[in-house]
Amino acid sequence: MRTIDIIAKKRDGEALAAEEIAWLIAGYTRGEIPDYQMAAWAMAVVLRGMDVRETADLTLAMARSGTMLDLHAHAPLTVDKHSTGGVGDKTTLLLAPLVAAIGLPVAKMSGRGLGFSGGTIDKLESIPGFRTDLALAAFCRAVREVGLVIAAQTADLAPADKRLYALRDVTATVESIPLIAASIMSKKLAAGTDCIVLDVKYGSGAFVRTPEQARLLAQTMVGIGQHAGRRVAAVISSMEQPLGSAIGNALEVREALAALQGHGPADLRELCLVLGTRLLLLAGKTNDATVARQMLEQALADGTAWQKFRQMVANQGGDLAALDDPQRLPQAPVVMPLRAPRSGYITAIDTQVAGLVVNELGGGRKHKDDTIDPAVGLVPAARLGDAVEAGTLLLEIHAAGEADAARVAPRLLAAYTLEDQPTPPPPLILEVLE
Numbered sequence: 001m002r003t004i005d006i007i008a009k010k011r012d013g014e015a016l017a018a019e020e021i022a023w024l025i026a027g028y029t030r031g032e033i034p035d036y037q038m039a040a041w042a043m044a045v046v047l048r049g050m051d052v053r054e055t056a057d058l059t060l061a062m063a064r065s066g067t068m069l070d071l072h073a074h075a076p077l078t079v080d081k082h083s084t085g086g087v088g089d090k091t092t093l094l095l096a097p098l099v100a101a102i103g104l105p106v107a108k109m110s111g112r113g114l115g116f117s118g119g120t121i122d123k124l125e126s127i128p129g130f131r132t133d134l135a136l137a138a139f140c141r142a143v144r145e146v147g148l149v150i151a152a153q154t155a156d157l158a159p160a161d162k163r164l165y166a167l168r169d170v171t172a173t174v175e176s177i178p179l180i181a182a183s184i185m186s187k188k189l190a191a192g193t194d195c196i197v198l199d200v201k202y203g204s205g206a207f208v209r210t211p212e213q214a215r216l217l218a219q220t221m222v223g224i225g226q227h228a229g230r231r232v233a234a235v236i237s238s239m240e241q242p243l244g245s246a247i248g249n250a251l252e253v254r255e256a257l258a259a260l261q262g263h264g265p266a267d268l269r270e271l272c273l274v275l276g277t278r279l280l281l282l283a284g285k286t287n288d289a290t291v292a293r294q295m296l297e298q299a300l301a302d303g304t305a306w307q308k309f310r311q312m313v314a315n316q317g318g319d320l321a322a323l324d325d326p327q328r329l330p331q332a333p334v335v336m337p338l339r340a341p342r343s344g345y346i347t348a349i350d351t352q353v354a355g356l357v358v359n360e361l362g363g364g365r366k367h368k369d370d371t372i373d374p375a376v377g378l379v380p381a382a383r384l385g386d387a388v389e390a391g392t393l394l395l396e397i398h399a400a401g402e403a404d405a406a407r408v409a410p411r412l413l414a415a416y417t418l419e420d421q422p423t424p425p426p427p428l429i430l431e432v433l434e
Contacts, residue, residue: 003024010041024038024061025061028163029163035167038164038167039173043171045173045178046173046175049177052224053227055178056228058178058182063158065158066156066190067190069192071140074143074144078194079106079279080191080195080197081196082196082198084206084217088246089199090120090123090246090255090256090268091199092110093123093252093309094256094272095275097148097305097309098276098308100147100312102285104147104195104279104283105143106149107139107149107192108149108191109150109187110150110152122249122374123250123252124318126374126375127319128318128329132316133152134152136154142316147308148308149316150312150316158187160186161183161186164179178220181220184198185221185225188230195230196230196282198218199237200218203241204239204349204350205239206239211236215236218236219433222234222433231282235278235429235433236431238430239351240425240426242354244259244264246377246378248374248375248377249377250331251377251379253326254329257309259272260305260309261306276293276296277293310323329374330374331398332377332399334398334404335397336405340390341413343388344388346416346418348416349416350416354415361399361408363376363377373400376398376404378412381394381395382416383425384423394413394416
């Protein structure tokens with residue numbers, strides 16, 4: 001085979017054979033195919049697309065470029081969840097212990113913050129002592145003995161994706177549904193889980209802006225999972241406003257702890273119940289969605305989900321005292337209120353601005369090796385559709401200093417649209433795909 005022939009074939013709109021895709025990805029991973037040829041191929045994919053079979057073959061080739069975990073020696077079946085990213089999205093912190101409490105082992109490798117979207121690993125590391133950098137043996141032992149593990153993704157999982165993503169980032173080839181879907185699903189397949197629920201977000205606080213794009217991405221990823229022999233479902237959810245009432249690492253952990261004890265925000269709880277219901281159905285715990293939801297609600301009500309979370313934290317070195325007394329979690333020295341400038345109805349929130357502001361306050365990274373401040377963030381008090389008066393609290397800014405809070409306040413205020421007539425907020429859950 002020759003790389004130039006594969007590029008030309010895709011340029012002309014033809015479907016690539018599985019063997020051609022596998023050869024291309026293997027050669028690129030080994031460094032035998034130069035970046036300029038891979039960039040040309042990626043641009044051809046952006047312009048010509050890929051069908052579901054090609055996308056699935058690309059995903060499998062990328063997954064097989066490194067270690068392929070097989071967890072069946074440690075649990076007969078494992079489950080996982082993936083979110084396409086959003087602002088205030090602490091879903092994993094509630095969902096993972098919730099389904100693990102039902103008896104479904106959760107083996108999750110998560111990432112750090114990306115752009116304006118926070119990362120689960122960064123959030124968990126705001127718990128004093130919590131270890132996310134686990135060796136493979138420790139990861140597998142946690143699956144077997146605890147039934148719940150959330151760890152940082154290892155470098156040897158899907159290395160082709162790491163190389164290709166870095167190339168796409170600098171060659172204007174990120175915006176491609178097949179390439180996005182393959183990037184996400186290659187890591188999920190390599191991690192070895194049997195059942196996967198995907199939380200595909202759309203809106204001003206998501207990487208995918210429209211419901212139509214989210215539906216296409218969800219359909220593509222579910223198709224990949226089926227092609228690979230995994231059980232996959234997708235939930236399309238709105239990110240037109242932050243999820244819950246906290247944005248920022250320690251603030252989101254504190255909110256997740258409250259939710260695990262029955263005191264969390266309604267939208268976070270509802271999204272986790274919907275996602276958890278799909279996982280219970282995929283895993284065969286029941287074939288009745290109503291029964292599945294009741295099982296999850298019971299695990300929250302009787303404290304078993306809370307105890308499972310504590311068990312995971314203890315196993316990974318975290319300080320249980322910080323769970324019992326969340327005041328021990330990092331706290332910002334400055335809390336500044338942001339108030340409505342006039343009366344009206346909140347009809348829109350530029351949620352991406354909120355995520356970017358948290359990064360600017362120090363809660364995210366501009367460069368991979370930057371140190372983050374886990375204490376900073378935002379606590380929204382008003383939501384889409386709310387009627388507010390002049391002076392009503394919109395949100396609190398948690399910052400390291402007064403100057404930092406004052407600097408970002410105008411941008412946050414501009415992110416809120418106030419009008420004289422109300423506009424119904426979009427539903428939290430748009431659609432479920434299986």
